């Protein structure tokens with residue numbers, strides 16, 4: 169399905185990003201897997217088996233515009249195009265109250281989840297415009313629609329901002345055959361979530377979800393595949409909820 173495509177995934181060594189990268193590799197794409205963590209990149213790549221052949225790892229911090237610009241420049245000079253960008257780098261910090269959030273924590277969460285996507289989108293759009301073709305998919309969150317189940321007000325703000333970025337950029341690129349969409353996963357079972365909540369706490373969260381279960385990486389991957397499909401050219405500026413019915417709009 170994506171055999172002639174060059175795909176960049178930020179946070180690609182993580183739970184959701186890793187699942188997305190694997191799907192694109194299985195579909196024949198050349199996948200640049202970006203992450204800030206060299207150890208996560210190494211262990212992700214070492215588990216790819218045969219799929220590793222079409223995977224390129226690239227260590228960079230998406231919060232740095234210089235690092236993002238170098239990464240995009242490198243990909244374009246080496247592979248000559250960038251067809252799909254998935255912004256999956258991100259994390260939340262638990263903060264029961266706004267008073268618990270320091271200036272540095274606010275900046276950290278906003279810088280990765282929102283500014284990082286701004287940097288990658290800004291850097292990649294001239295290339296996609298030149299190609300007259302592209303797909304941008306931002307991994308926002310249920311938090312961006314309502315409020316975070318686990319993290320604090322900084323995370324909710326960042327993910328809501330990412331939905332604004334998605335809509336506005338979609339409008340800007342409307343006549344360039346580039347779609348920009350967002351996915352809003354609910355609580356999805358990844359290492360990030362399992363580190364922040366005990367098994368018992370996650371079981372309690374599951375009882376509050378109408379479908380009575382947490383989301384899986386695969387649930388999010390399916391939504392990414394849908395938006396990345398180059399046959400889907402008339403859907404842009406939207407956000408897709410993948411949350412087991414916890415929030416409907």
Ligand SMILES: NC(=O)c1ccc[n+]([C@@H]2O[C@H](COP(=O)([O-])OP(=O)(O)OC[C@H]3O[C@@H](n4cnc5c(N)ncnc54)[C@H](O)[C@@H]3O)[C@@H](O)[C@H]2O)c1
Nearest residue numbers: 179181182183184204229230256257258309355356358360
């Ligand atoms: N797991 C959930 O319940 C859930 C729900 C909604 C949205 N999300 C979003 O999905 C995305 C992936 O989350 P996950 O659960 O897979 O977490 P994860 O921790 O498994 O993956 C995130 C990856 O991003 C990388 N990363 C962090 N900061 C970075 C930076 N500055 N530059 C580049 N890479 C960086 C991490 O090293 C990690 O590998 C995040 O944006 C998260 O906010 C997750």
